[in-house]
Amino acid sequence: MKKNITIEEKYGPAMKITDQAKADAYFEVCVGHTISLGKSRQEAEEIERVNLGYYAGYYDHGIMARVNRLFHTEHPIFGKIIPTAKEAFEAGLKLAERGGDTGVQLSAMTGKS
Numbered sequence: 355m356k357k358n359i360t361i362e363e364k365y366g367p368a369m370k371i372t373d374q375a376k377a378d379a380y381f382e383v384c385v386g387h388t389i390s391l392g393k394s395r396q397e398a399e400e401i402e403r404v405n406l407g408y409y410a411g412y413y414d415h416g417i418m419a420r421v422n423r424l425f426h427t428e429h430p431i432f433g434k435i436i437p438t439a440k441e442a443f444e445a446g447l448k449l450a451e452r453g454g455d456t457g458v459q460l461s462a463m464t465g466k467s
Contacts, residue, residue, distance in 0.1 A: 377424035
């Protein structure tokens with residue numbers, strides 16, 4: 355995996371994985387990439403699980419559920435469910451009240467803050 359990578363380049367392939375062994379191997383690649391950007395293994399695993407769960411939230415319920423299962427993650431705001439439009443709006447309001455921190459670390463893509 356190249357050092358400077360887009361979110362789509364990094365997490366897009368994970369959305370297509372259907373096999374546990376392939377998911378485990380791809381997760382290790384993602385973790386290794388984040389470690390190469392200066393994070394500890396524990397930090398890298400946490401970042402990758404949050405980012406994978408967040409990214410999967412842009413896909414349909416079937417893909418999101420599969421990614422959550424294969425990568426042992428969930429969406430950092432919605433958990434393992436796909437919310438209705440009203441639930442998403444209300445979650446956005448609550449997130450804004452908390453200062454907007456989703457836990458997603460996009461700077462982990464390039465190592466920049």
